Amino acid sequence: MNKIMYLEFERCIGCRACLAACRECGGHDAKERNYVEYVDFMESRQTYPMLCMQCKDPACARVCPANAIQITEEGVVLSAMEEKCIGCRNCTFGCPFGIPKFDFEENKMYKCDMCYDRSKHDIAPMCASVCPSEAIRFIDFDEMQELRRKRTQMNLIEGKKPAEHDKWQYVPEFFGVYSD
Amino acid sequence: MSEFVVKPGVKNLVHDDEKLVTTHCSYCGMQCGMHIRVHKKTGKIMGVEPRYDWPVTMGKMCPKGVTAYQQVQHPDRIKRPLIKKNGKFVESSWKEALDLIETKFKELQSKYGKDSLSVFGGVSMTNEKCYLVGKYARVALGTRYIDYNGRFCMSSAAGGFIKTFGIDRGSTLPWPELEHSDCFFMAGSNTAECHPTSIQWFWKAKDKGAKMIVVDPRETPTARVADVHLDLKPGTDSALANGMMHLIIREGYVDEDYVRERCNNYEELKEAVKLFTPEYTSEITGVAVEKIVKAAHIYGRSPRSVVMFARGVEQQSKGVDNVALYSSMALLRGQVGKFASGVATFTGQGNGQGGREHGQKADLLPGYRKLTDPEAVKYISSVWGINPEDMPKPGVSAYEMFDEIQNGNIRAMHVICSNPAVSAPNTEHIWSGFRKLDFLVVSDFFLSETAEFADVVLPATSWAEDEGTTTNLEGRVIRIRKVIEPVGESKPDWLIMKEIAERMGKGKHFNYDNPGEIFEELRIASKGGKADYSGITYDRIVKEDGVFWPCPSEDHPGTPTMFKERFDTPDGKANLAVVNWKPAGEYPTEDFPHILTTGRVVYHYLSGNQTRRIDFLMEQCPVPYAEMHPELASQYNLSSGDYVRLTTRRSAMDLEVRITKAIRNDTVFVPYHWGKELAVNQLTNPCLDPVSRMPEFKVCAVKMQKTAAPEASLK
Numbered sequence A: 001m002n003k004i005m006y007l008e009f010e011r012c013i014g015c016r017a018c019l020a021a022c023r024e025c026g027g028h029d030a031k032e033r034n035y036v037e038y039v040d041f042m043e044s045r046q047t048y049p050m051l052c053m054q055c056k057d058p059a060c061a062r063v064c065p066a067n068a069i070q071i072t073e074e075g076v077v078l079s080a081m082e083e084k085c086i087g088c089r090n091c092t093f094g095c096p097f098g099i100p101k102f103d104f105e106e107n108k109m110y111k112c113d114m115c116y117d118r119s120k121h122d123i124a125p126m127c128a129s130v131c132p133s134e135a136i137r138f139i140d141f142d143e144m145q146e147l148r149r150k151r152t153q154m155n156l157i158e159g160k161k162p163a164e165h166d167k168w169q170y171v172p173e174f175f176g177v178y179s180d
Numbered sequence B: 001m002s003e004f005v006v007k008p009g010v011k012n013l014v015h016d017d018e019k020l021v022t023t024h025c026s027y028c029g030m031q032c033g034m035h036i037r038v039h040k041k042t043g044k045i046m047g048v049e050p051r052y053d054w055p056v057t058m059g060k061m062c063p064k065g066v067t068a069y070q071q072v073q074h075p076d077r078i079k080r081p082l083i084k085k086n087g088k089f090v091e092s093s094w095k096e097a098l099d100l101i102e103t104k105f106k107e108l109q110s111k112y113g114k115d116s117l118s119v120f121g122g123v124s125m126t127n128e129k130c131y132l133v134g135k136y137a138r139v140a141l142g143t144r145y146i147d148y149n150g151r152f153c154m155s156s157a158a159g160g161f162i163k164t165f166g167i168d169r170g171s172t173l174p175w176p177e178l179e180h181s182d183c184f185f186m187a188g189s190n191t192a193e194c195h196p197t198s199i200q201w202f203w204k205a206k207d208k209g210a211k212m213i214v215v216d217p218r219e220t221p222t223a224r225v226a227d228v229h230l231d232l233k234p235g236t237d238s239a240l241a242n243g244m245m246h247l248i249i250r251e252g253y254v255d256e257d258y259v260r261e262r263c264n265n266y267e268e269l270k271e272a273v274k275l276f277t278p279e280y281t282s283e284i285t286g287v288a289v290e291k292i293v294k295a296a297h298i299y300g301r302s303p304r305s306v307v308m309f310a311r312g313v314e315q316q317s318k319g320v321d322n323v324a325l326y327s328s329m330a331l332l333r334g335q336v337g338k339f340a341s342g343v344a345t346f347t348g349q350g351n352g353q354g355g356r357e358h359g360q361k362a363d364l365l366p367g368y369r370k371l372t373d374p375e376a377v378k379y380i381s382s383v384w385g386i387n388p389e390d391m392p393k394p395g396v397s398a399y400e401m402f403d404e405i406q407n408g409n410i411r412a413m414h415v416i417c418s419n420p421a422v423s424a425p426n427t428e429h430i431w432s433g434f435r436k437l438d439f440l441v442v443s444d445f446f447l448s449e450t451a452e453f454a455d456v457v458l459p460a461t462s463w464a465e466d467e468g469t470t471t472n473l474e475g476r477v478i479r480i481r482k483v484i485e486p487v488g489e490s491k492p493d494w495l496i497m498k499e500i501a502e503r504m505g506k507g508k509h510f511n512y513d514n515p516g517e518i519f520e521e522l523r524i525a526s527k528g529g530k531a532d533y534s535g536i537t538y539d540r541i542v543k544e545d546g547v548f549w550p551c552p553s554e555d556h557p558g559t560p561t562m563f564k565e566r567f568d569t570p571d572g573k574a575n576l577a578v579v580n581w582k583p584a585g586e587y588p589t590e591d592f593p594h595i596l597t598t599g600r601v602v603y604h605y606l607s608g609n610q611t612r613r614i615d616f617l618m619e620q621c622p623v624p625y626a627e628m629h630p631e632l633a634s635q636y637n638l639s640s641g642d643y644v645r646l647t648t649r650r651s652a653m654d655l656e657v658r659i660t661k662a663i664r665n666d667t668v669f670v671p672y673h674w675g676k677e678l679a680v681n682q683l684t685n686p687c688l689d690p691v692s693r694m695p696e697f698k699v700c701a702v703k704m705q706k707t708a709a710p711e712a713s714l715k
Ligand code: SF4
Pocket: A011, A012, A013, A014, A015, A016, A017, A018, A019, A036, A047, A048, A049, A130, A131, A132, A133, A134, A135, A136
């Protein structure tokens, strides 16, 4: 799997199709594993999606005392294995992005697995497939790099030039996550 | 023909025990492509798979589309006919239900005449069914009283387009071209929530530097990223459009050659917009002068621009004028009939385009023919095999049918695929009409608020249980496929109409065994009309990714771009709109000091009869609310989560408050997808557009009062 989950927060229109679609994925038990939140509804309707970063050395897996969180050969960080998870919730506290969810009824953790049954065949995960604004994409590494360069180029077209006080505006506000 | 249509090289996930059936979403005019997953052995619908290769939507779906399949085998489905006995619905056989309908219909017609029956149609169904509704009313029942819910949706767009261009096709250009436009002028469209999957095209264009001008009283997700957000007062679009044209002319942005060759009324228009200086426009609309000027410059300088609008400008008592004025902006710039530019409305209902073309409207016959045109009557009568003298005369519009009920002229109604008890304005008038009827039949697949009033409810199939076509918001005719056999004893609407026609002694005019045969008849009926489908076949639709009407012969490629050479008016020229400013039917007064506007949320569709039953959608948005600016809220000591009583001249209702700065400080917004005491249409104004008979859902005067939270039972 050379593809990358690529988030571009500002494209998000807050439709939450990604959440609905997450429930549709085969192994997902009709429970979504991703998030869409308002930045501040009082101020504006801007929302942003949040999903697992599929970290290289994932905090959730590292803090799991039962070794229940497995990482596939492609680098996808899976939900805790049912038979191993002891329900301690360490992973939910350990993850710096607040991703793993906890099912209090079943006493187990569940999280985004990049729709592993799809992504292992290079088919886009459900959220990235349906997202109408392309705030979430599943694209090649090269395409991601091109998109990042594009942002700077667009700013040049608009006639802007980075200066000390606003150079952060020229850094793409989005980032890619990749798994191998 | 295979049911699973996919282009070479496109990968989908297909489980071994499942098959995919290729179709489109049941809901809005985007008609997003999708495959539905069906379990091979059990026939159970398992879910949805994106249709990555559908060129309009590329696999994207909104949350309604993703969950649409959950309607089909939903436990709430009506599976057998229901007859009301002693105020309670009792399941019955089809025979008993049809016997009763036959007796009642015949009895009422012999007592009160043919026109005592009426039909209220809808456009969330296939072209085949929509076509048949008109024929059913006029041939099977022989009544003049037929109209449909598009009256609350697309009729102003239709009226404005016919006036301006001579023909009513929602978009003059195909959607994928939007990517190449330089500027979008979008008025009264909350695109991100109402037509979410078109956002990909706007964002793509924006990535290349396209500009966006958004006209809306609320800072919608599109307004938020717009280059200019013209935050006008609801109901002042005609002033804004005139103001824009004033500047386009003053600043020399008019394509003079184009206007000279292709448009009428230019001198009159120049005269009419003289008055609309930015200052005067700003006074009426409440939009800052600088913003109006900036928008005019951006729009005026863009080489390729598209003017787009939706219900925000259309659901007004000046809806037709608004459409004609905004369309004229595009004409002044010489944009219509060219690549990646033009005019478009966002069609609300799945088949809002196709469904309005083939004779469900009080005054129209198939192919967009006029019922007042004797030639049209003659032609359609010959297709239907009736005497032209027997063709009923034009009836009245949807809302006015309820006046006819009150007048005692309409005694019975058959509502097909619609829920006016929620979606019509001033709902109390509608409810009282339903109560007054001697006999009400409703065909639906869920028990809607309208169905609750019925004497007989007939179980119709959902969109996934029948073959057919719809016409999406571009004007592209596309293919809907049957995914499973009808649930329970439900029947497709065409079969229900056929069976009632047989009972009424008109069976020979309804001799169909499948929707394909109806489509063949529709092709002939529309031949030579404005909306000409005669060259379109089911096979072509599959091979060509849909076919755009007009398509007058099988070797005609269809018409993705309209008006390349001429307009469809008698002289081939477009008519620029010359319209003076007129206020909305109601405006704020001392007693009713604020403006109420209504609209959709992304999670629900129309009257909510379908989407209010889907878990995911209800979790996201279970009840309506009143959205307002903190400045307005603080005048009434309201915080988010408090309750407010909204009162208009029609009625009052209590709603939870949601506060955001993303709305004008004089306007309250309430979404409309709920029924009964949660229906904001209790409050809306039935002030009708004089041409389209569209009610003014988008503007009325309201007063507010803080109130206690309702009893738990109401929540
Ligand atoms: S589907 Fe895309 S646009 Fe919609 S909420 Fe999710 S990330 Fe945002």
